[in-house]
Amino acid sequence: MDLVLVNLIDGLVTGLLLFMLSSGLTLIFSMMGVLNFAHASFYMLGAYFAYQISKSVGFWPGLLIAPLIVGVLGALVERYGLRRVHKYGHVPELIFTFGLALLIEEIVQFFWGRAQVPFLAPEALNFALFSISGNSIPAYKVFMIFISMAIFIGLLLVLTKSRVGLIIQAALSHPQTVETLGHNVPLIFMGVFGVGTALAGVAGVIAGPVLGTFPGMAIVLGSIVFVTIVVGGLGSLWGALVASLLIGWLTTFAASYNVGMMDVLTGLGFTPPEDLSESLFRDIWSLTLPQVGPILPYLLMVMVLVFRPYGLFGKRDV
């Protein structure tokens, strides 16, 4: 029972981290119609920039500066890359971001090498805040929870209360109308793209010390972020939040409980084959939940797309 509580906290950390990425991505997607394949690459850039900064001036300035640099880079990519490709249609846009993701990975490897870099959590947060039956909860994880909560609330306030937020919301659903009203839609696009990538940068800075800072970190997370926004429904911030938490808890609990297919199948009334090592279905019988945990989100996505193409909270087609 105590482990359930610990898992809830761990799942929350994973989910909120995912949310920081998916919130930016879902905004970008619903506004510009482009699935940014390179979104997780900006997350990686955030981690690497913060690592570079932390080597000279420490972790905390990096938390502020690195996302800013990433945001500016993102805005530049939108202005000089995406906007150029935009006129060819959505597929080339998607392919452009796909290529960009490959390129960013190569560039990161060129400058920082292929091995993992020692990007560590700040000393001030390097202690166990409390522990639940022997499982310690590091202070850094609680810090991660607070940062992502703060960002979510901030984002929600900006989107619903401020003038800019209202224009963005309008541009989400009726870009042409907003443009006719005299707003500079391309500028809004650039701004949203910059802010979205900066959010990914923040996620990178705070996740780098925990999940590791290495050239493959974008790929490991990249497609899961897609899955999140597709499951949550496009353009819906709440959907992104719910899906992020759902996937965070799903993967955490799946990894935590050794439920075996053997138990499930015998529970359903099947009898295991006499000689398991010779059976054609031996792999099915020996399957356990932690083995498949990390691929469950993909299964979830395929199910959602087949039965409800709008996602859980979405209002229009993916």
Place this chain on the structure above:
Amino acid sequence: MTSLDQTRARPAAGGLSLAVLAPWLMAALFLAIMPFVFTDNSAITIMNQMAITIIFALAYNMLLGQGGMLSFGHAVYMGLGGFMCVHIMNWMEDGLITMPLPLLPLFGGFFGLGFAMLIGSFSTRKAGTVFAMISLGVGELIAACSVIVVVFFGGEEGVSGDRTYGIPVFGFEFLHQIEVYYLTAFWLMLSAALMYLFSRTPVGRMANAVRDNPERAEFLGYSQRWVRYYSFCASGFFAGIAGGLFAINYEILTEENLNLATSGMILLVTFLGGVGFFFGPIIGAIVFTLLATVLKLHTELWQLYVGAIFVATVMFFPGGLAGLLAMHVAPWRLGKMGVLVKPYLTTLLPGVIGGLGLAGATEMLFHAREAATGDEAMGLFFMEVSSHSPVAWAAVLAVTAAGFWLARRGAPGLKAAWDEANTAPGGRR
């Protein structure tokens, strides 16, 4: 409807016969004499790889180019076909079945087709992002299965077989690369021709219509879903054939044949070649294989360059290499290619030199940081330079800057010349 199609197609078919057949015959002849030009086993291995990539890329383009369906998981169909073929090879070794080896890819094709029929039944209901995301999800799931379901996929070391247990064909037992080459070349010609013919059938034509304007196609009475489904299945079939050829060539299939990286690679190849033309993926597969092989011999940073070339292609030539060639058809017909020669020399050449200079600077930076202490000499474009010498750095940076500056200065001239070359003598474009 059918009769109308036929009457319309007939005069075209009659008029085209020789003009259409000529390139195919030349390609066949070309494939036949290649091994006499390059006799090395490694060159033949690379040509085999090229042929397999061509079939796979053509199959992929049935989706992307002709059907407008972007797939992030197409390696699955090639991989599954290949895995099936290795299992069949092993059954042949055990004496469970006997057949001539050249028939094997057909079974790969059928297996790919079967799987495509299964997955396509729900993935092709929608186009666009839904299709792309389902393909991504299914791709990830099956790639993950490959290490879990060891019975079929053999875990991470894959399944290997021996191709020499088939019934000998005209005395060939396929012991040597050269025999495999002709087998692969035969299947390349056959599949390319079949895929070309498919693109000419009503289904192939309707795939284009559904890609461009699904609503209008529906109004004409075509179910966009079924049109997509047929294209998807056909594509799965040819991908499976490519998988079968892979099995024959390498005699081993592993998780890498199914994973996302392979799916991404074929997207890259197809787009680089050009999705708008039937022969685009062929160019893409040839250029990409050569690029990878040659660059890899000379630099560890080859993936960086491939990535940069790819991004540049999407940004500046969304039609790919084939699109680039096709752009020159109009000036060629107008007999104005001459107009373009000078601006090409004064703009593109410096641009290329600038790009090479930038690559040179990248290589020098890499060498300066990575090479052993005291090892300053490096080979760069057939020259020996020192990666620590300021003179060399100044030279390479100057070349880069000068190249780009000249290219930039020449750009307006090139634009003007291009307009001129595309203008008919009468003044209308």
Place this chain on the structure above:
Amino acid sequence: MKRASRLSLGVFAALSIAASAASAEAIKIAFIDPLSGPFAATGVNGLHQYEFAAEELVNKAGGVLGGKTFEIVPFDNQTSPKESLIQLQVAIDQGIRFVVQGNSSGVANAITEAVNKHNRRNPDSRVLFLNYSAVDPALTNDKCNFWHFRFDAHADIKMDALTDVIAANDAIKKVYVIGQDYSFGKAVADGATAMLAEKRPDIEIVGNELHPIGKVKDFTPYARKIVASGADAVITGNWGTDMLGLGKAILENGFTGPIFTYYAAADGITAAFGAAGDGSLRLVSEGAINPPASERMSAYVTAFKAKYPDGNVSQPRIANTVEMLAKAIEAAGTADDVVAVGKALEGMKHESIWGGELYMRPEDHQLIQDVHIFKHTKDGVVFDYDNSGYGLVVESTVKNASADIATTCQMERP
């Protein structure tokens, strides 16, 4: 297509020339390992160790067969079996008769099968495959062949040594086994459970599980389970980022017992663990560099670090491979007849630069050598890894580990 092929002709010509330009004097050794892609760090460092070993141990000593030198020719396989087979073909075409590879048992499996087929089909251009790092036991058991020689101790031998140490430690009552879901991870898990049951029946295996390879973002849930299970020790065969992620999560979670690993060192891992791993991390491997075995060895490592300040002598077996190959060529009196060289390697005994005697078992071509259990620490480190101040120090040694381990190999000799 026509235009493109005319273009390709030139490039092809260049390729053929590159392939046929072979110098007569040097004995070429093809190094087929990742030089680009995610595992390139290990591959490039391995290449440097080979180049250094060839230069320092063979060429500077006057070469073999009266002055012929060793030349390491690198081929990038991106850890892909398919690429490896292409590169193998290119290497054979260049007239290379010796192939070394180590990263990934999957690739080693593809190469050993391909070499076996090639040698059967092309008796006049046979090659030897010297496997210096792929530790899947099957390679010298069911899948063994005459052309394959393994210079690393395989997974079961290492596990034998590891379980000896665990069995001797009475404080360990509960063990948790976790690994990547593929053949090597399974081999480690099977070995651990079988050998512990035999050596210390009182030890309880409180957890035995596999996780998908390279797909886990966050190892915290696994670490929670390990702590909750009350385990005294953890055994894992993880490598790369999976090793680092798992290890860090376990340590962060307050685990203080020993974590027995196969690959938790070098290539950035030692630096990334740093102080956190001190006292907990153990590693089982051959070839000790701390404490140095001899003056000669110290000089060798010092010279390597002077040449490659960012590199590590992370695979001591590379020096063994090069020295033993040189000795075998000398004994056979030829570098062209690989059957003779292979027969000279069989049963060879050799004094390792890292201390201890090496013996190439003829039955299965598995090298029998000393296996050590190392401790990740700062104390007593003469040669650190990743320039981090931390390194591996020998904690205990098993002499000629598993010299009589059973093999299912039925070698067919030419």
